[in-house]
Structure formats: C-alpha cells, structure tokens
Amino acid sequence: MKVFIIGLGGVTNGGKTTLAKRLSKQLPNCSILCQDDFFKPESEVEVDERGFKQYDVLDALYMEEMVRTIHSWMKNPTDSSVSITESKSTHKSLKSTEDIHILIAEGFLLYNYEPLNEVWDRRYFLTIPYEECKRRRSTRVYQPADPPGYFDGHVWPMYLKHKREMEENTNNIVYLDGTKSEEDLFSHVYNDIVQELETWKNFGMTF
Ligand SMILES: Nc1ncnc2c1ncn2[C@@H]1O[C@H](COP(=O)(O)OP(=O)(O)OP(=O)(O)O)[C@@H](O)[C@H]1O
Numbered sequence: 394m395k396v397f398i399i400g401l402g403g404v405t406n407g408g409k410t411t412l413a414k415r416l417s418k419q420l421p422n423c424s425i426l427c428q429d430d431f432f433k434p435e436s437e438v439e440v441d442e443r444g445f446k447q448y449d450v451l452d453a454l455y456m457e458e459m460v461r462t463i464h465s466w467m468k469n470p471t472d473s474s475v476s477i478t479e480s481k482s483t484h485k486s487l488k489s490t491e492d493i494h495i496l497i498a499e500g501f502l503l504y505n506y507e508p509l510n511e512v513w514d515r516r517y518f519l520t521i522p523y524e525e526c527k528r529r530r531s532t533r534v535y536q537p538a539d540p541p542g543y544f545d546g547h548v549w550p551m552y553l554k555h556k557r558e559m560e561e562n563t564n565n566i567v568y569l570d571g572t573k574s575e576e577d578l579f580s581h582v583y584n585d586i587v588q589e590l591e592t593w594k595n596f597g598m599t600f
C-alpha cells in the first residue's frame with residue numbers, strides 16, 4: 394500500500410475547497426482533510442488592541458491535532474475513524490490498479506508549520522489578486538462574521554506575511570492562478586498529479 398499526500402494551500406477564497414472536491418471525485422481512493430476543521434473555538438482565539446480576533450495565524454488552529462490526524466491517516470488510510478472525508482464517487486477516471494491512497498489537505502496556512510513540511514508529496518498554492526480576494530471574501534459569512542476593516546486590517550496583511558515566510562523557507566511550490574476557470578485549474582492539477590504518479594511507477598513504486 395502506498396500513500397500520496399497533496400497540499401492544496403493558498404489565499405482565503407482562492408478556490409481551494411472547490412478544486413479539492415473536484416479532484417477527489419476523479420482520483421482513486423482520495424480523501425480530503427480541511428485545515429479549517431482545526432480552528433479553535435472563538436473563546437480561545439486571541440484578540441488584538443483593535444478588537445480583531447486573530448484567526449489568520451497558526452495559533453488560532455489546533456495544528457498538533459492536524460498533524461496527528463494526517464499521521465494516523467498515513468498509517469491506516471482506510472480507517473474511517475479518522476475524521477477525513479473520503480470521496481464516494483464511483484466515476485473515477487483514473488483507476489488504481491494497485492493500492493494507492495491519496496490525501497488532499499487543503500488550507501490557508503499549510504506551509505508555515507514546520508512539523509508538516511515532511512508530509513507533502515506535492516505542494517500547490519492558489520493565488521488571486523487583492524481586489525478579487527476582497528470581493529470573494531465579502532460574499533462569504535464566517536462564524537464569527539468579519540467585522541468592518543477586518544480584511545484590510547488582518548486577513549490580507551497576515552496572508553502577505555505568511556506567503557513571504559513560506560517563500561523564504563519552502564521549495565517546490567507549484568503556484569496556481571486562482572482567477573483561471575474551475576475547469577482549467579482542475580485539468581492542470583489533475584494532469585500534473587497523474588504525471589507525478591506515473592513517475593513513481595517508473596521508479597519501481599508498486600501501486
Ligand atoms: N476558479 C474559480 N473562479 C471563480 N470563482 C471561483 C473559482 N473557484 C472558486 N470560486 C469561488 O470563490 C469562492 C471561494 O471558493 P472556495 O470556498 O473553494 O475557496 P477556499 O480557498 O476554500 O476559501 P476559504 O479557505 O477561505 O474558505 C466561492 O464563492 C467559489 O464559488
């Protein structure tokens with residue numbers, strides 16, 4: 394049995410969830426893990442002097458638990474007690490002849506947490522420009538909802554800071570232009586993954 398772990402990182406509202414769901418429908422034995430499921434409850438999230446809840450930082454997340462969940466999945470990818478969503482679609486276009494299990498971890502802060510650096514077989518990062526991000530974000534309602542000034546005062550500056558840190562510390566990131574159509578993004582990433590899996594085969598991996 395072989396496991397393949399895909400990181401699908403990137404800016405808030407970049408289209409990570411949309412792309413992950415689409416990929417999981419076409420890839421064999423594919424599950425999705427959402428970093429957003431590891432947010433701490435509101436009462437445990439720090440508040441700054443402006444009253445902004447500090448959601449867009451690693452401290453707002455139970456990252457150790459996220460790492461534990463990924464490690465449990467790696468040890469036993471078919472164990473349904475691990476809180477990961479497996480795609481039930483029967484219309485997988487890529488059939489796995491041998492036993493390969495794929496995990497797509499999607500989230501806005503995947504590559505800034507050292508203990509996770511070792512797990513990725515492929516790292517993607519979705520970007521969209523400031524204006525588009527602000528527009529998409531304004532159509533979403535989080536719990537708690539963004540207060541006035543939150544995007545410009547917290548979300549975007551934290552995104553830029555983390556992206557800069559990621560670029561200083563991480564190699565092999567495949568950047569994706571999130572303004573492309575859902576179809577374009579899907580086919581680009583899908584083909585890239587299939588090619589990567591083929592390379593494994595050529596190097597004698599059995600799956
Ligand atoms: N390729 C695309 N082109 C245009 N709009 C898109 C595209 N993909 C997703 N969207 C839209 O952008 C918004 C955010 O998408 P999605 O929830 O997939 O992003 P996300 O990166 O998972 O966001 P977050 O992690 O902040 O919740 C949704 O309204 C979605 O319909």
Ligand SMILES: NC(=O)c1ccc[n+]([C@@H]2O[C@H](CO)[C@@H](O)[C@H]2O)c1
Nearest residue numbers: 405429432448449501535536537548
């Ligand atoms: N899921 C949550 O608990 C929550 C609460 C408030 C804000 N957010 C936002 O989610 C985004 C990541 O997907 C971040 O930009 C958070 O601001 C999440």
